[in-house]
Amino acid sequence: MQTVAQTTVRYLPLLLIALAWEAAARLHLVDTSALPPLSKVAVAWVDLLRDGELVDNGAASLYRGAAGLLLAVILGGSLGLCMARWRMLDIFVNPLVELFYPLPKSALIPVTVLWLGFGDGSKILLIFLGCMIPVTIGAYNGARGADHALVWSARSMGANRLRMMWDVVVPSALPELLNGIRTALALAFILLVSSELIVAQKGLGYLIGYLGSTGSYEGMYAVVLTVAFLGFTADRLYQLLTHWLLRWRV
Amino acid sequence: MARVEGDASLASAQADISRDAARRLDVVFRGGAGILSILLLLITWELFARSGKVTPFMLPAFSAVVERIYNDALAGELWRNLGLTMYRALTGFVIAAVGGITLGAMMSGNRFVRWFFDPIISVGFPMPKIAFLPIIILWLGLYDVSKISIVVFDAIFPVVTATLTGLAAVDKELIWSARNMGASQREVMWQIKLPAALPQILTGLQVALPIALIVEIIGEMVMGGYGLGGAMMTASRFADSRGVFAGIVEIAFVGYGLIKAMAMVRRRLLVWHQEAAERS
Numbered sequence: 468m469q470t471v472a473q474t475t476v477r478y479l480p481l482l483l484i485a486l487a488w489e490a491a492a493r494l495h496l497v498d499t500s501a502l503p504p505l506s507k508v509a510v511a512w513v514d515l516l517r518d519g520e521l522v523d524n525g526a527a528s529l530y531r532g533a534a535g536l537l538l539a540v541i542l543g544g545s546l547g548l549c550m551a552r553w554r555m556l557d558i559f560v561n562p563l564v565e566l567f568y569p570l571p572k573s574a575l576i577p578v579t580v581l582w583l584g585f586g587d588g589s590k591i592l593l594i595f596l597g598c599m600i601p602v603t604i605g606a607y608n609g610a611r612g613a614d615h616a617l618v619w620s621a622r623s624m625g626a627n628r629l630r631m632m633w634d635v636v637v638p639s640a641l642p643e644l645l646n647g648i649r650t651a652l653a654l655a656f657i658l659l660v661s662s663e664l665i666v667a668q669k670g671l672g673y674l675i676g677y678l679g680s681t682g683s684y685e686g687m688y689a690v691v692l693t694v695a696f697l698g699f700t701a702d703r704l705y706q707l708l709t710h711w712l713l714r715w716r717v
Numbered sequence: 718m719a720r721v722e723g724d725a726s727l728a729s730a731q732a733d734i735s736r737d738a739a740r741r742l743d744v745v746f747r748g749g750a751g752i753l754s755i756l757l758l759l760i761t762w763e764l765f766a767r768s769g770k771v772t773p774f775m776l777p778a779f780s781a782v783v784e785r786i787y788n789d790a791l792a793g794e795l796w797r798n799l800g801l802t803m804y805r806a807l808t809g810f811v812i813a814a815v816g817g818i819t820l821g822a823m824m825s826g827n828r829f830v831r832w833f834f835d836p837i838i839s840v841g842f843p844m845p846k847i848a849f850l851p852i853i854i855l856w857l858g859l860y861d862v863s864k865i866s867i868v869v870f871d872a873i874f875p876v877v878t879a880t881l882t883g884l885a886a887v888d889k890e891l892i893w894s895a896r897n898m899g900a901s902q903r904e905v906m907w908q909i910k911l912p913a914a915l916p917q918i919l920t921g922l923q924v925a926l927p928i929a930l931i932v933e934i935i936g937e938m939v940m941g942g943y944g945l946g947g948a949m950m951t952a953s954r955f956a957d958s959r960g961v962f963a964g965i966v967e968i969a970f971v972g973y974g975l976i977k978a979m980a981m982v983r984r985r986l987l988v989w990h991q992e993a994a995e996r997s
Contacts, residue, residue, distance in 0.1 A: 480833045481840065501855055562751030569972035571930040572966075574946070576938060577953035577961045582775060658843035661935040664850065664971060665950070671847070679851040687851060694848040701844030 496693020503685045512689035520713075521693065522672060528659055528670040531587055535594025536655045540648055543599035547606025547644070548636060551613075552628075568700035572654065576662050585666050590659060597658045598651035609640030615628060645709045654704055656698045671697075732941050734781040739747040746804055777959045785963045794948075794968065803971065805861060806933035809868025813929065818875045821880025822906060822916075828852020834877075841876040847935060854940065864944075871932045883914030884922040916990060919983045932970055945971065 485505055491497050492504035503511075515521040550557045550564075575593055583589035613636050623629045637644075663672025671694050678687040759779050764780040765771065789795040804935070824831040829907040852865050862875050887910050895909045911918075937946030952960025 476832075478836050481836050513763050515850050554743075558750040562754050565751075566755060569927065570969045571927065571934050571972050573875040573931045573934040573938065574949065574965050574968040577949050578934075578965060580953060581868075581958055581961055606811075624982075643990075652845065653845070657847050657935075658965065660848045661850075661939070665935075665938050671748040675848060679855065684855065691848045691852060695844040695846070698845040698848075699840055699843050 473631060485670070494652075500682075500684055503688060507685045508688045508692070510685070511685035515674075515686055516642050516691055520702070521671075521690070524669050524671050524674045525693075525697075527587070527671050528663065528672070529703070531590040531670065532655050532659045534587075535591045535630055535659075536598055538591070538595040539598035539602055539655075542595075543602035543651075544606045544644060544648075546599075547603040547608075547647075548595060548610050548640065550603070550609050551610030552636065564607075567578060568604070573657060573661060574667055576658075579662075585668055590662050590667070591672070593662055594658050595626050596635060598655050601647045601650040601654065602644070605644045606640055607648075610636050610641070611645030612682065613639040620716070638715075642713060645712065648706060650703070652701060653698070656694075661695055671715070728891065733800050743801045764837060774956065777962055781959055781996060782962045782966060786966060789963065797947045798943055798948045799967065802937065802945050802968075805864045805936075805944070806868060806929050806975075807867045809933065810872055810929040812924055813869045813872035813925055814866070815878025816920070817925070818880050818911075819876045819919060820873075821884065824877070824909070825881055825884040825910075826902075826906070837885055838874060838881075842878060846871045846874075847932060850936065850939060859940045859942070864933060864940065867936050868929045868932050872929040875924040875928065876921045879917050879924070880914065883917030883921075884910055886917070887913040887952070908991050916987060919986065923976075923979055923983065926975060927972065930968075930975065934968060937976070 488502070489505045492499050492502050492507075512521075515587035517531040519573040546560070550560055572593075579589040579596070583592055617635050617639070618631065621635045626634065655681055659670070660672040660675075664676050671690055674689055675690045675694070677691060678684070757794035762776070763779045766776045766781075786795065820834065822831075824834055844850050845900065847867070849870065853863050853870070859865060891909055891913060892905055892997040900908065915955050933944075938950045941947050941950060944966055949961055949964030949968075952958075952964065
């Protein structure tokens, strides 16, 4: 019971804000077209869920985000691990990583549209390109920190390069790699929503823009809050996963 | 005895020198390879674009993009867009920095403020705040205020979090001894806590700066108008692919410059910190 009370007290401010929002809109302290009452937003949310708009567009966004992020994790992670183990690769590729790292990734939106059009392909490519570098850097830093004694003893016990990579280097790189992926996850959401907001024919970002342009602001608020909630939930689930993957550490 | 000591110190000095030389060589080698690999990338781009395997629409030659940037610079267009983007991104960043540090300090000092803002920060930080952009447009319109507001809204979270963790980690004995010597609350904050938390606060700012730039570019792309992002979007609408690629190169330069400048500020501000000694 104690913990329930504690949680309530902890999250009370959020509830207060929700109440203040509802009150401000109901008492017409603000323009209700600019800030519809929260209860009406909830009704609009249920409507969107019923007629399938939320699910269809959500599925489109989820597919794009997951595909792009998965590509970034697999290819970016492998690149980082290889760079940490092979000096020649490191010397030539690291400058390129450093060159592209500070590029604000949103600048790639028009280019991916130029290459692949308005559909899924351009969003997947954008998320892949944008999320790859943090994963690569995480894997690289983690693998470089791998204990040399462990690597040497694995080699001397006859592990081949691939085996050693998987059994020794990957686990020791894991904490930093997972950190890099967390950054990539947040970035994936930003790139996904903004690219759908700018050019798309479906997806949650598109739905936000569409509802906004047709003046159904209650619906727009509902989708905005949904996206915010999804981003928050994804991060919390990822943290649980990280915890579970690193449970062998003391 | 003195002889042996002399030898030992000589040996260590030599070891230092050789290590230093190796490091220098590595830096030179890496620098050389770095320039080489970037050159290689640009040459590949140029040759691939001219090879006829892709249309100039899909990938204009690097030389054509450079020419475009040069012409934009001569026409003054580049400076106007660059200036506006920098002005909005940096204004948003500075507001987020000052506001974030202030809020973090207030949260660490006052239990009520902490209670109120803690769930907002911890729930808001992982949210994709860019989704709120249409709402901000609805409230504030399509002009600079909106573009700066979304930057502040996005960039403030890492600053608050970093300030909080930084202040929480300040050595208690430092604070106690300052109090003992009669320092007031305000003096403890300005002279002990904030300087001690500075490395972490700066790390927060280094996280916030790229976010500010990413969000500023998105804001310009959504809202249109002048600015590097807006110009890219206009170019994209008119199927002007040289303009799009010129935009990427320009934005890359801005990003690179700002991140390097921020690292320099960090080195300047933390000369007294052991981190600076470790690096050299």
